[in-house]
């Protein structure tokens with residue numbers, strides 16, 4: 001698909017991979033949206049210690065407040081300089097970026113946030129589905145993913161970023177901690193770590209159940225074209241990217257971790273990855 005003629009700078013979190021691909025769930029949700037929409041963009045990779053010094057002078061707004069009351073600057077962020085007659089638009093926070101891109105560059109036949117009134121021509125986003133998946137992932141996947149992949153992830157984190165994250169942990173927990181030990185739950189195969197894998201598998205199990213029941217309903221009905229493997233059948237929506245992003249995080253941090261996940265639920269997640277693979281591209 002030809003790229004749209006947009007001039008967007010995307011600020012993403014760098015890893016040590018040669019293509020610098022991110023290990024960040026949030027950054028991946030934004031990249032998936034940019035890729036899905038076929039928008040023209042360039043990536044500026046930043047490491048943790050460089051986020052604030054890079055974003056602040058550009059006028060990109062912070063997304064939260066630190067414990068000491070100062071503003072917290074985060075990636076993903078974008079600057080959209082597509083319209084030469086207007087000042088560039090700076091947007092931070094993956095949720096805000098999604099809403100901005102969906103509004104500025106809508107694709108009525110492939111809305112990422114399907115609207116309840118999409119056939120009437122009035123755009124009224126119906127956020128419930130993707131919010132449900134996003135919140136589910138945050139509560140039921142994220143507490144387990146980092147401890148499960150941390151050992152494999154550490155060598156892929158740029159050393160300065162590791163030191164930066166360690167400093168924040170020492171500030172919060174005191175000396176004797178680093179980014180690895182703070183998230184470490186046990187060696188691969190230990191009962192402690194296996195218990196975490198079981199919890200993550202249970203979370204994926206609920207998502208499998210939901211996707212399966214949708215497939216069954218659609219297969220039983222007269223919907224043309226078969227069941228479809230996404231939350232909305234054949235239509236990819238942001239609900240799918242909310243589920244795909246943690247899978248990307250697992251796979252890019254730990255190939256052996258992904259080996260395990262990809263076999264769960266009859267290989268569903270390997271198939272899901274393949275169905276969405278065209279959007280998992282570092283441009």
Ligand SMILES: N[C@@H](CCC(=O)N[C@@H](CS)C(=O)NCC(=O)O)C(=O)O
Pocket residue numbers: 013024025026027048051063073074075076092093094095
């Ligand atoms: N609510 C934000 C969260 C983004 C976020 O936490 N990003 C992390 C990287 S994964 C970050 O930039 N952290 C900077 C820091 O903690 O100093 C979003 O959805 O974009």
